[in-house]
Amino acid sequence: RLTVKLPLLPRLAVLGLLALTASGWSVAAGGAASSPAPTLGDALFPGLGQLGLDVQHYDVALSVDRPGTAELRGVVTLTLGSTRLLPTIRLDFTGPEVGAVRWNGQPVPFVVEAGAQKLTVTPPASLRPGETARLTVEYGGRAGTVTDPDLGLDLGWEGVLEAGTNYTLSEPHGAHSFLPSNDHPADTATFTTRLTVPAGFTAAASGVEDLIAEGAEARAGRHTFVFHQARPIPTYALGLHIGHLERVESPAVPVGPGGAPVVRRDYFPMGTPDRVRAAYRRTDEMLRALSGWFGPYPFAAYGVAVLPPQVDVPALETATLSTMPVESSNEQVALHELAHQWFGNAVPLRRWADVWLNEGFATYAELLWTEAQGGDGPAMVRRWYARLQSRGTRPLVAATQEELFDSTAYQRGALTLHALRLAVGDAAFRDFLHTYTARFSGGSSSNNAVDTADFLALVRERVGAAGEAAVRPWVFDVGLPPLPVGEK
Numbered sequence: 360r361l362t363v364k365l366p367l368l369p370r371l372a373v374l375g376l377l378a379l380t381a382s383g384w385s386v387a388a389g390g391a392a393s394s395p396a397p398t399l400g401d402a403l404f405p406g407l408g409q410l411g412l413d414v415q416h417y418d419v420a421l422s423v424d425r426p427g428t429a430e431l432r433g434v435v436t437l438t439l440g441s442t443r444l445l446p447t448i449r450l451d452f453t454g455p456e457v458g459a460v461r462w463n464g465q466p467v468p469f470v471v472e473a474g475a476q477k478l479t480v481t482p483p484a485s486l487r488p489g490e491t492a493r494l495t496v497e498y499g500g501r502a503g504t505v506t507d508p509d510l511g512l513d514l515g516w517e518g519v520l521e522a523g524t525n526y527t528l529s530e531p532h533g534a535h536s537f538l539p540s541n542d543h544p545a546d547t548a549t550f551t552t553r554l555t556v557p558a559g560f561t562a563a564a565s566g567v568e569d570l571i572a573e574g575a576e577a578r579a580g581r582h583t584f585v586f587h588q589a590r591p592i593p594t595y596a597l598g599l600h601i602g603h604l605e606r607v608e609s610p611a612v613p614v615g616p617g618g619a620p621v622v623r624r625d626y627f628p629m630g631t632p633d634r635v636r637a638a639y640r641r642t643d644e645m646l647r648a649l650s651g652w653f654g655p656y657p658f659a660a661y662g663v664a665v666l667p668p669q670v671d672v673p674a675l676e677t678a679t680l681s682t683m684p685v686e687s688s689n690e691q692v693a694l695h696e697l698a699h700q701w702f703g704n705a706v707p708l709r710r711w712a713d714v715w716l717n718e719g720f721a722t723y724a725e726l727l728w729t730e731a732q733g734g735d736g737p738a739m740v741r742r743w744y745a746r747l748q749s750r751g752t753r754p755l756v757a758a759t760q761e762e763l764f765d766s767t768a769y770q771r772g773a774l775t776l777h778a779l780r781l782a783v784g785d786a787a788f789r790d791f792l793h794t795y796t797a798r799f800s801g802g803s804s805s806n807n808a809v810d811t812a813d814f815l816a817l818v819r820e821r822v823g824a825a826g827e828a829a830v831r832p833w834v835f836d837v838g839l840p841p842l843p844v845g846e847k
């Protein structure tokens with residue numbers, strides 16, 4: 360389906376730039392012979408993102424009048440930077456119908472390419488490296504759909520009608536079902552999120568809640584909840600929740616940079632039983648244990664949002680607010696999602712093929728926690744190994760979308776770290792982890808992401824040839840390397 364909506368005057372001029380290509384309509388770049396702006400070129404998701412585009416911030420205002428349905432209205436303003444001359448901006452988007460697009464406040468032409476899942480905007484002048492611009496998109500209607508390559512479930516904006524609940528579950532590429540975005544983890548950004556819901560509903564989002572802004576925005580019959588996610592995160596890690604939720608605050612935990620307090624809040628659907636809540640009673644201890652191994656907790660808040668019992672989906676490490684189905688409400692999964700706040704959220708992927716750098720590290724964290732409890736670490740290592748023996752395995756870099764979340768990413772990834780730890784010892788391993796999180800987390804520019812080559816280079820730099828020799832077979836061999844043996 361193709362929708363073209365243009366302000367009246369520029370319409371004729373811009374239609375002159377439209378060219379019909381094999382894949383549908385596209386806007387000719389700057390009027391020159393036309394190929395659409397190049398994507399980020401991710402080998403597993405070749406359509407995602409735009410090369411050279413650097414979204415620094417998303418100001419997201421979403422209104423939901425009937426929670427649980429797919430309906431939403433959005434006004435999103437992106438602060439754009441670029442690393443190359445961009446005559447057009449080509450965002451990922453399959454969301455509700457776009458009504459208007461503005462460039463620094465002025466209406467500009469746009470084209471929705473439904474097949475390509477893109478929203479293309481032509482600014483008055485090319486965006487130059489070093490410049491920034493504000494791009495506003497207004498839209499409303501039903502959220503779009505993006506299908507998970509692996510599980511066949513819908514990603515992105517979800518609703519549970521009976522529960523009056525909406526939530527996001529976007530990894531790897533579902534965020535553009537509700538958010539016009541450069542939908543790839545290599546372009547992380549900060550977020551301000553305003554969620555407007557009918558009175559009686561509660562909204563939650565990644566980041567720290569802004570009670571002062573909320574007071575200013577309250578209107579009769581509706582409530583606007585405001586959140587600031589001040590450190591950059593990947594688009595898929597933006598967590599949003601609307602429902603009949605209870606917000607439970609706990610004492611802050613001093614595990615941020617320099618011992619800064621981390622705000623603790625969890626959200627539970629009203630009536631959530633104690634046995635579900637019990638999985639989250641030890642978050643404070645988990646934060647302390649993991650920050651000891653990984654370095655300071657990277658964000659200003661942490662907690663979980665538990666989904667209503669009707670929902671059967673995997674847990675997801677949405678930033679500062681992990682999204683937890685009832686089924687996954689146990690300590691091991693809770694710990695795993697917490698570990699992703701470092702690995703995946705603060706340290707983002709440069710390309711999806713290296714997702715083991717998320718899943719392997721988060722799985723290894725389960726072992727570190729088990730050991731800290733006096734549990735049986737070696738048994739856990741043997742279970743991982745047995746799983747790979749029975750399911751088969753592959754080199755760590757994924758070759759297809761289907762491989763992204765397989766047991767190689769999780770268990771072989773974890774065993775890679777175990778091999779490193781046994782080769783170099785706990786002190787050097789801890790130093791490696793601290794350096795890894797410090798070096799690769801942070802900025803919103805596309806340089807602050809990690810891939811397998813970065814991992815190997817840092818192993819060489821911090822722990823030398825012995826460490827590198829221990830991990831290389833785990834990274835590269837087609838078959839399963841021998842189980843690493845040692846004290847642990």
Ligand code: ARG
Pocket residue numbers: 507509510530531673674675676695696699718764
């Ligand atoms: N990152 C999630 C976790 O392990 C897994 C999400 C699985 N997603 C998927 N699209 N198959 O915590």
Ligand code: ZN
Pocket residue numbers: 695699717718721
């Ligand atoms: Zn995970």
